[in-house]
Amino acid sequence: MPIEKSIKKNYDLTALTTFKIGGRADFFVIAKNKQELIEAISWAKIKKLPIRFFAGGSNILITKKKIRGLVIKISGEEYSVKGDIISAWAGTGLSKLAGIAVGLGLSGLEWALGIPGSVGGAVRGNAGAYGSDMSKQVAEVEAYDISKGRLVKFKNCGCGFSYRHSIFKQNRNLFIVNVKLKLSRGQTAGIKNLVKNNLFNRRRTNPQKPSAGCIFKNLEYTKLIKENRQLAEDLAVKGLFKGGKIGAGYFIDQLGLKGRARGGAKISERHANFIVNTGKASAEDIIDLINLIKKKVNSQYKINLEEEIEYFAS
Numbered sequence: 569m570p571i572e573k574s575i576k577k578n579y580d581l582t583a584l585t586t587f588k589i590g591g592r593a594d595f596f597v598i599a600k601n602k603q604e605l606i607e608a609i610s611w612a613k614i615k616k617l618p619i620r621f622f623a624g625g626s627n628i629l630i631t632k633k634k635i636r637g638l639v640i641k642i643s644g645e646e647y648s649v650k651g652d653i654i655s656a657w658a659g660t661g662l663s664k665l666a667g668i669a670v671g672l673g674l675s676g677l678e679w680a681l682g683i684p685g686s687v688g689g690a691v692r693g694n695a696g697a698y699g700s701d702m703s704k705q706v707a708e709v710e711a712y713d714i715s716k717g718r719l720v721k722f723k724n725c726g727c728g729f730s731y732r733h734s735i736f737k738q739n740r741n742l743f744i745v746n747v748k749l750k751l752s753r754g755q756t757a758g759i760k761n762l763v764k765n766n767l768f769n770r771r772r773t774n775p776q777k778p779s780a781g782c783i784f785k786n787l788e789y790t791k792l793i794k795e796n797r798q799l800a801e802d803l804a805v806k807g808l809f810k811g812g813k814i815g816a817g818y819f820i821d822q823l824g825l826k827g828r829a830r831g832g833a834k835i836s837e838r839h840a841n842f843i844v845n846t847g848k849a850s851a852e853d854i855i856d857l858i859n860l861i862k863k864k865v866n867s868q869y870k871i872n873l874e875e876e877i878e879y880f881a882s
């Protein structure tokens with residue numbers, strides 16, 4: 569079926585984000601594979617429409633009531649396993665792939681069970697947890713260069729990975745279509761044990777209400793020391809850096825901001841770096857809380873928190 573027939577007009581995106589906060593897209597389509605994605609992009613290019621993407625919608629805050637142009641949601645599931653390599657279409661769920669790896673006795677994605685969203689989204693933002701991240705497992709990424717209209721392959725060293733960052737975040741013309749992950753053979757019992765512990769921790773710390781995960785990036789010692797040397801050294805003496813980072817939630821918690829609410833949004837009592845939608849939160853409610861946190865943290869600690877979530881607007 570030509571992609572044109574699947575394009576919907578004035579489409580409400582609310583239900584498609586984990587925050588359950590949305591806006592209406594002028595045009596909307598779901599792409600379940602590379603071909604559908606490229607067709608959708610071509611359709612928008614011919615019509616000279618702006619193009620926006622998301623996949624699992626688990627790391628975005630839609631800030632506009634009206635989103636101009638075509639919004640493409642990446643979805644579906646397509647993967648293959650050869651030895652210790654998993655190759656997957658970008659829309660495939662990260663947690664799904666982690667589950668498959670565990671089942672096959674492949675080690676490397678034990679940290680990823682329970683993280684919502686797609687493997688493509690995870691590579692773009694170099695998602696991670698429990699001291700690991702995507703950069704450690706990515707062997708190759710295939711991306712569609714929207715401006716040039718062609719597919720390009722990147723080896724791990726060409727992806728520009730750093731903490732919650734990659735070149736795909738920097739260059740919005742590069743859309744990840746396929747990801748090859750290199751895992752390693754492990755002891756099934758050890759892998760399962762690690763997964764059990766990680767999942768236990770995740771359930772204990774992550775709030776149940778709709779959210780987009782951690783709002784702010786954790787703070788790296790090497791960056792913090794440039795902003796506030798005394799603070800960085802004091803926190804290091806207290807042993808608060810883990811893997812060279814301290815959670816942004818630490819500062820929010822210290823300021824007694826847990827439970828602070830604006831409209832339908834609330835700073836989680838369970839995890840200070842989560843803002844939850846308690847029912848009818850608007851994007852403005854969330855942004856108000858984000859600004860409040862940034863202001864208070866800056867005024868008390870003389871440091872700047874940086875958003876991990878992405879603002880999705882047109």
Ligand SMILES: Cc1cc2nc3c(=O)[nH]c(=O)nc-3n(C[C@H](O)[C@H](O)[C@H](O)COP(=O)(O)OP(=O)(O)OC[C@H]3O[C@@H](n4cnc5c(N)ncnc54)[C@H](O)[C@@H]3O)c2cc1C
Nearest residue numbers: 621622623624625626627685686688689690695696744781
């Ligand atoms: C309860 C909860 C727990 C979470 N825990 C963690 C955690 O432990 N660690 C962690 O790192 N994150 C965590 N997150 C955040 C989120 O799940 C991850 O960042 C996830 O990898 C985002 O993937 P997504 O498909 O949902 O991306 P989306 O939210 O759909 O998109 C995010 C951005 O990536 C872009 N994008 C999406 N797919 C592609 C692609 N194929 N190519 C190029 N750009 C693309 C979009 O345009 C958008 O700008 C959590 C979120 C929630 C709600």
